[in-house]
Amino acid sequence: MRGSGKVRVLVRRWYVLLPLLALTATLTHWVGQGVSPRYEVTATAVVQAGQLAYSGQHPYGSVPHTNQVLAVVLDAQETREELAARGFDPTYEVTARERRNYFQVELHSRTAQMGLETVAAVLEVARQEILQRQELAGTPEEYWYDVQVLQPPSISAAAPWRIRNMALVALLGVVISVMVTTSSWSGRRPY
Incomplete structure (x- = not known):
């Protein structure tokens, strides 16, 4: 026909x-x-060395090594449970590339607000973790590593499912x- x-x-x-x-x-x-929308929230942070070069033993070693350790700590089940207990979404992903001093946090969330708040909380946990370890190790403050946010938590895409x-x-x-x-x-x- x-x-x-x-x-x-x-x-x-x-x-x-x-x-x-x-x-x-x-x-x-x-x-x-x-079908409910899903929001992809991302943030990027960098581990920066202190103002002066430290000749003593740093609790994390080098800056790239610190970045890898932070990724492991943030991916740990304990950290996820702590964030879930505070009301955040524990399904985030942390990506730290080898021999680099930056890491990325990514989350697929049901609401934009929850995604932004969770990723911000993960970055704050990273910052607190690095400061606590250095304080416990007795590293002088001028040699402390710090976590600086390069790209604040933002919605990069709303999945069009x-x-x-x-x-x-x-x-x-x-x-x-x-x-x-x-x-x-x-x-x-x-x-």
Whole structure:
């Protein structure tokens, strides 16, 4: 059947096509209501050396080593449980590259506010951790390493799952509706 023939069939069988399209619209709306948005929140921080070079034993070693240790501490189950007890989302990810002095915190959150607050709390835990260890080791303050935020917590993307799912359901519904309407048409009049 050619294109013009299919259009004629669709017009003649409107009583089949319209309920199927209405069902498609209803399903599309239902899918859209059922999917909650996800927000991707990221932040980047750098470990900076103190004002003076320290000749003694630093509790973390070098700055890149400190960065790796901080990533391990932030990824630890204890840290996640502590943050969860304070009401934050413990599903964040910390990425620290080898031989670099910066790390990145990333979180996929259901709400933008919770994501921003959680990533800020993770950065604060990193800062407190590094300051406590240096204080306990007796390192003079002018030699302390510090965590400086390069990129504050920000929403880098809102995952478009809702729109994507709705578009997929709508497209499949229209295609199936047209196929059902045109496939059952024999082309002959019943009388």
